[in-house]
Amino acid sequence: MRTVVLLLAGWVAWIAAPSTALAGAFFSDGYLGLTQEELRAKLGPPQKIRDRSAALRVYRYFSYDEWENVLKDQIPGAVGEDVYLYVRDKTHVRYSFQYAREEKPNSDTPTLIVKLVDIEFLSPDPITGSVEGPVAVPLAVPLKEVPKLIPEFKPSLADDAPTYRSNLFIIMLQNETSKEALRLIKERNKEDYAWALSYRLYTAEPFPPRITLNENVNRVEIAVDSLQLIKDHHKLTHESMINPFSSKAASLPPPPEPPKKKVPLPRYAP
Numbered sequence: 001m002r003t004v005v006l007l008l009a010g011w012v013a014w015i016a017a018p019s020t021a022l023a024g025a026f027f028s029d030g031y032l033g034l035t036q037e038e039l040r041a042k043l044g045p046p047q048k049i050r051d052r053s054a055a056l057r058v059y060r061y062f063s064y065d066e067w068e069n070v071l072k073d074q075i076p077g078a079v080g081e082d083v084y085l086y087v088r089d090k091t092h093v094r095y096s097f098q099y100a101r102e103e104k105p106n107s108d109t110p111t112l113i114v115k116l117v118d119i120e121f122l123s124p125d126p127i128t129g130s131v132e133g134p135v136a137v138p139l140a141v142p143l144k145e146v147p148k149l150i151p152e153f154k155p156s157l158a159d160d161a162p163t164y165r166s167n168l169f170i171i172m173l174q175n176e177t178s179k180e181a182l183r184l185i186k187e188r189n190k191e192d193y194a195w196a197l198s199y200r201l202y203t204a205e206p207f208p209p210r211i212t213l214n215e216n217v218n219r220v221e222i223a224v225d226s227l228q229l230i231k232d233h234h235k236l237t238h239e240s241m242i243n244p245f246s247s248k249a250a251s252l253p254p255p256p257e258p259p260k261k262k263v264p265l266p267r268y269a270p
Contacts (some may be wrong), residue, residue, distance in 0.1 A: 002084045027197040029117070029152045029222050031097065033180060039082065039097060046082035050096060061132070071072040072073040079112065085131070088149050091139065092122040093129045094137065100184050115184040117222040119150055138204055140149060143211075146201070150220060153199060159248040162227050164238040167206040171238065172199045172215075173227050193239035198225035210255040211244050 026033035034042070049067035050059040059081075062071055082097045096119075099112035121139040131137075137156040147153050155161070155172050162173040164254040174197040200221040207215060226249050230238050242249045 013076060015109075017027070020227060025223075026116075026180045026184075027174075027176050028077065028154070031114050031117050031152065031222060032184065032197070032224065033178075035115045036082070036099060036114075039114055043084055047085055049080040050083050051080050057181065059173060063221065081118075083120075091141065091149055092124060093149055094120045094122055094131070096120070102183065113183065115224075119220045120219050120221070121149065124241060136172050140204065140216035140218055140262070143201070143217055144213035148218065151224075153220060155199060155245045157245055157247070159243060159246040161246065162230075162244040163241050163243045164230060164234075165207060165241045166237055166239065168203055170201045170207070170244075171225060171263040172243065173225055184224050187229065193226040193229050195224050195226050198223050200225075208255070211241060212249070212255065213244055215244075221239075222253065 015085045024033070024038070026030055030042075031039065045064050045240045047064070048061045049071075050061045051071075052058070053060045063081070064148060072080060073170040075253070079099050079101060081099070084095045086093045086095070097119060098116040098118065100115040102113060103110050109132070121141045123137040124131050125138040127139075132165050141149065147155070156174055158175075161175070176197040180198075182190055185195060187193075200223055201217045202219040202221075203215070203217050205216070242252075
């Protein structure tokens with residue numbers, strides 16, 4: 001009888017107490033909001049750990065064992081990114097998971113939760129076939145191919161899905177908001193805004209005035225953004241555009257060919 005009472009008490013405590021096993025992701029992407037333990041249980045141990053070594057996108061890559069057993073305790077405040085490399089449709093796709101630190105009461109070990117997923121398309125070395133190295137060589141991929149190479153990329157098809165652009169990136173906000181996502185945001189007055197799942201698509205070359213599914217991208221971020229914050233504070237840098245995955249965009253006529261520049265003719269003295 002005593003054993004039954006103890007088991008019942010333990011079951012009630014398990015239901016009442018918050019548990020990392022019950023946490024889960026904040027959005028349908030399945031990653032944002034996972035703890036590091038949950039991510040590794042889902043994907044397995046990372047193939048590499050990377051640490052940013054400069055303000056630009058230059059990283060140092062370490063083996064999992066080297067980082068876990070030696071380096072993470074020797075680099076003060078370092079939060080390494082878990083790196084996974086896949087080959088899909090003969091294309092090298094590298095996932096890097098960035099973490100936010102959450103301090104735990106009465107503990108010196110913070111909880112790490114996924115705050116951003118950085119996904120790169122890589123060009124292998126023509127001689128060795130390797131994509132290893134501190135600086136990635138980007139591979140240009142047509143926008144229409146991205147859903148096939150990134151299964152988690154499921155953009156809205158709605159004509160009015162909020163979509164913004166600049167010269168080098170597109171932000172596509174999805175119709176998914178989460179109050180839990182506040183844990184990933186460092187903005188001032190973050191409680192004043194609703195935070196949604198978003199996709200940020202980057203290119204190495206400036207986008208043309210009209211963006212179609214034939215335009216190339218080389219990197220995608222799965223992130224959290226706020227539509228109202230963009231409207232309030234980013235009007236100068238974020239230009240509203242048609243959702244390129246919508247039926248409205250598909251029904252538009254092809255964009256005109258860019259004007260060809262004439263070769264200047266030399267002028268000779270009379």
